[in-house]
Amino acid sequence: MEKQQRLLSSKLFQKSRQVEVALSRSVLAWREVEKSRKRGSGFSNSSETARSHGVQVCEILSVHKTEEDHRSTRSKNRGNQHFLQYPHAFTVSYVRRTGQHQWRCSDITFHCASQGVCDQWIEAINEQLSLLTNRPKSLLVYINPYGGKRRGKRIYEQKVAPLFRRACISADVIVTEYANHARDHLKTEANLDKYDGVVCVGGDGMFSEILHGLVARTQADHGVDQNQPDAELVPCFLRIGIIPAGSTDCICFATIGTSDPVSSALHIIVGDSQPMDVCSVHHDDILLRYSVSLLGYGFYGDVLTDSERKRWLGPARYDLSGVKTFLSHNYYEGTVSFLPAEDTMGHPRDKLRCRSGCRVCQHKPSSEDGEWEMSEEKEKFTKDGSSGWSVIHGKFIAINAANMSCACPRSPKGLSPSAHLADGTADLIIVRKCSRLDFFRHLLRHTNKDDQFDHPFVEVHRVRKFRFQPRHQELVSLEDLSETPKKTGFSPMCTARTTCSYSASHSSWNCDGEILPHAAIQVSVQCQLIRLFARGIEEQQQCVFEDPCTLWAPEPSKPHSAD
Numbered sequence: 001m002e003k004q005q006r007l008l009s010s011k012l013f014q015k016s017r018q019v020e021v022a023l024s025r026s027v028l029a030w031r032e033v034e035k036s037r038k039r040g041s042g043f044s045n046s047s048e049t050a051r052s053h054g055v056q057v058c059e060i061l062s063v064h065k066t067e068e069d070h071r072s073t074r075s076k077n078r079g080n081q082h083f084l085q086y087p088h089a090f091t092v093s094y095v096r097r098t099g100q101h102q103w104r105c106s107d108i109t110f111h112c113a114s115q116g117v118c119d120q121w122i123e124a125i126n127e128q129l130s131l132l133t134n135r136p137k138s139l140l141v142y143i144n145p146y147g148g149k150r151r152g153k154r155i156y157e158q159k160v161a162p163l164f165r166r167a168c169i170s171a172d173v174i175v176t177e178y179a180n181h182a183r184d185h186l187k188t189e190a191n192l193d194k195y196d197g198v199v200c201v202g203g204d205g206m207f208s209e210i211l212h213g214l215v216a217r218t219q220a221d222h223g224v225d226q227n228q229p230d231a232e233l234v235p236c237f238l239r240i241g242i243i244p245a246g247s248t249d250c251i252c253f254a255t256i257g258t259s260d261p262v263s264s265a266l267h268i269i270v271g272d273s274q275p276m277d278v279c280s281v282h283h284d285d286i287l288l289r290y291s292v293s294l295l296g297y298g299f300y301g302d303v304l305t306d307s308e309r310k311r312w313l314g315p316a317r318y319d320l321s322g323v324k325t326f327l328s329h330n331y332y333e334g335t336v337s338f339l340p341a342e343d344t345m346g347h348p349r350d351k352l353r354c355r356s357g358c359r360v361c362q363h364k365p366s367s368e369d370g371e372w373e374m375s376e377e378k379e380k381f382t383k384d385g386s387s388g389w390s391v392i393h394g395k396f397i398a399i400n401a402a403n404m405s406c407a408c409p410r411s412p413k414g415l416s417p418s419a420h421l422a423d424g425t426a427d428l429i430i431v432r433k434c435s436r437l438d439f440f441r442h443l444l445r446h447t448n449k450d451d452q453f454d455h456p457f458v459e460v461h462r463v464r465k466f467r468f469q470p471r472h473q474e475l476v477s478l479e480d481l482s483e484t485p486k487k488t489g490f491s492p493m494c495t496a497r498t499t500c501s502y503s504a505s506h507s508s509w510n511c512d513g514e515i516l517p518h519a520a521i522q523v524s525v526q527c528q529l530i531r532l533f534a535r536g537i538e539e540q541q542q543c544v545f546e547d548p549c550t551l552w553a554p555e556p557s558k559p560h561s562a563d
């Protein structure tokens with residue numbers, strides 16, 4: 001194992017134990033002095049390793065002088081000789097993993113013999129923290145006070161703001177007053193130069209507002225016409241953080257592994273960065289919306305349409321509407337065409353899960369990349385002269401495009417468990433007309449370990465683009481008839497949560513929880529258009545970092561010691 005360079009080491013007190021503390025560029029480590037002495041030489045075998053503790057510098061939130069706490073500790077430990085000898089203290093706040101991908105902030109206090117040593121430690125740790133340039137210092141926060149169980153404001157004030165303060169992050173907070181407030185503010189008003197990121201407190205709908213505001217602003221700044229389906233969109237510079245306070249919270253769950261506000265806040269503080277694909281959805285040459293998680297026609301469209309009438313029920317509306325829609329057992333006729341991703345992009349059933357540091361997602365094809373050109377070429381025609389597009393006509397219960405796994409508390413592995421966050425593809429799931437019992441079996445598999453694609457009436461493809469055309473001519477939506485274009489300055493896009501009136505032969509598209517005003521759509525996956533303050537789901541509770549024990553091996557030349 002490569003030996004780390006010790007920047008500072010001291011014998012300090014932690015609780016009533018004397019500990020040896022060492023700092024390298026990447027790790028802060030400590031171990032009990034007494035026990036190590038009893039065992040003789042340094043920590044070299046695995047049982048001894050267990051008593052050596054460490055925290056990665058990149059997961060330290062802050063370090064500060066311990067003032068009040070220390071005084072009270074001193075009075076509690078009045079008779080304790082150690083505390084008299086070590087009256088000065090500093091506290092390090094760091095990320096601790098507590099299970100199920102949840103992160104918590106823990107504090108550890110070290111007591112020092114002199115103020116000088118204490119200051120030296122604070123300075124040394126702060127110096128290492130200042131080298132972490134990916135951490136945000138200033139954030140713009142939007143809170144939807146009506147999302148989920150209407151707890152957004154309280155969640156932010158009680159769980160998130162104190163952590164941001166501790167990490168010295170400044171936040172400008174806007175509590176939204178109406179739907180699309182955040183989107184329009186971001187698009188036209190916000191001075192984005194001031195910020196290192198944008199945070200939304202709410203559900204997937206609120207995230208969608210931030211996404212639309214940021215993407216529209218970025219394209220406008222670069223003169224890109226979003227209505228052109230083939231336009232090369234410019235990636236957004238600012239990262240987006242999600243504090244889950246909605247009903248499904250799928251985007252948060254699928255990128256962090258849990259929908260927990262404290263864990264999300266900590267991912268923001270440590271400055272995580274997760275690129276994400278975004279689907280652009282057009283109707284003819286008009287951009288309807290962008291989608292990050294689910295684009296669902298049929299079942300999920302109908303669930304959403306019905307659930308909007310039951311908003312007052314909060315998150316439970318989806319369960320009720322889910323049962324009602326399931327019992328209706330509707331199917332819809334139409335044509336799905338899709339451009340398959342290259343074979344090298346894997347397959348939705350390959351069981352290669354997208355996890356933190358995913359190799360598949362790290363390979364971003366560029367326009368100079370041969371692989372990408374092949375795919376572009378394939379779009380026009382393949383070697384045998386046929387078009388690269390596949391076409392399916394039929395009767396469908398559901399057509400779902402999952403740009404990511406869509407894992408959420410209702411379905412912990414998601415709609416497409418092997419879909420990738422940032423590979424430039426989406427998994428297109430087609431559920432053909434089948435019996436109610438068969439459809440129930442398929443749905444049930446979203447909640448257990450069985451393969452939901454292993455049914456004769458289900459097919460799944462990894463695609464770069466797809467189109468849907470309903471069999472019967474669409475009627476014009478009520479909104480299209482009533483809304484004057486340019487009223488919002490966002491004219492081509494449909495507004496959130498609009499209700500459209502179609503003939504019974506049509507369903508609606510559920511686009512990250514928003515209803516689209518057209519059934520006929522063209523969809524294109526935009527590879528890594530945005531970045532989140534996330535790192536993808538970590539392999540179960542693995543905390544991979546250099547073994548702090550390497551810090552204990554004797555140094556050839558004496559390190560900077562501050563005993």
Ligand SMILES: CCCCCCCCCCCCC/C=C/[C@@H](O)[C@H](COP(=O)(O)O)NC(=O)CCCCC
Pocket residue numbers: 203204205206246247248249250293294300303304318319322406408410411414415443444446447510511512513514
């Ligand atoms: C017999 C038991 C069957 C259970 C099946 C459960 C399958 C659940 C898959 C859920 C996929 C969710 C994809 C995410 C969609 C969200 O973007 C959207 C809006 O979220 P929010 O703004 O937070 O409200 N949520 C939905 O469309 C809800 C779908 C729920 C379907 C039951």
Ligand SMILES: Nc1ncnc2c1ncn2[C@@H]1O[C@H](COP(=O)(O)OP(=O)(O)O)[C@@H](O)[C@H]1O
Pocket residue numbers: 143144145146147148149175176177178179180181201202203204205206207209245246247248249315496497513
């Ligand atoms: N102040 C507000 N008043 C009404 N609606 C709002 C407000 N702020 C945001 N919204 C809208 O509320 C909808 C639902 O928000 P979201 O946070 O996703 O909650 P949920 O997950 O419960 O659906 C979004 O479409 C968003 O545009």
Ligand SMILES: [Ca+2]
Pocket residue numbers: 277403404419420421422423424425426
């Ligand atoms: Ca993807």
